[in-house]
Amino acid sequence: MGLFSKLFGKTDEGGKLDLSPEQFIQTPYVQHALKRYQKRAVILNPRTTAGPINPKLSKFGGAPNLNGLDTYPCCDVCDRPLNFVLQLYQRDFPEHYYPKGKDLFQLFRCPNSTCPDAYSEPFLAGHKMFVYYCR
Ligand SMILES: [Zn+2]
Incomplete structure (x- = not known):
């Protein structure tokens, strides 16, 4: 299954393609990816x-x-x-x-x-x- 299908569902099955950024972040796939791959980061100030x-x-x-x-x-x-x-x-x-x-x-x-x-x-x-x- 492709990334876009995972994120938005298949369009022929009623998947949504018009998510706002806030809705996008709340999708189960993104939430799972954030939880699985989260790491500590340092913000640099060049x-x-x-x-x-x-x-x-x-x-x-x-x-x-x-x-x-x-x-x-x-x-x-x-x-x-x-x-x-x-x-x-x-x-x-x-x-x-x-x-x-x-x-x-x-x-x-x-x-x-x-x-x-x-x-x-x-x-x-x-x-x-x-x-x-x-x-
Ligand atoms: Zn080289």
Whole structure:
């Protein structure tokens, strides 16, 4: 059964296609999915800065702290240098998982839209993402 059939019922069986957002959230299928897949989340509050941000701070964009990496990271498929997305220090996000002995989470993405492996991980916005944990 397709997602829309689960949400709205089959139109030839009198299913509704005109739900308001409030009605949509209350459908049994959405309520079940919310209950089953709910997770704790952190709301980030990114802001633009006038100058570069210290690489020893949690941040989106800018220059990453590369002290924990031997070389600037490159895509393991197309070999292009990765784009830095964000870094989170454990001191700022203690509720998140960090491997023992690591206190820095870094996320990079392959910038190559024609990378043969770019779409291999469907939940990561279509671009291959790379995760590093450093100290
Ligand atoms: Zn790539």
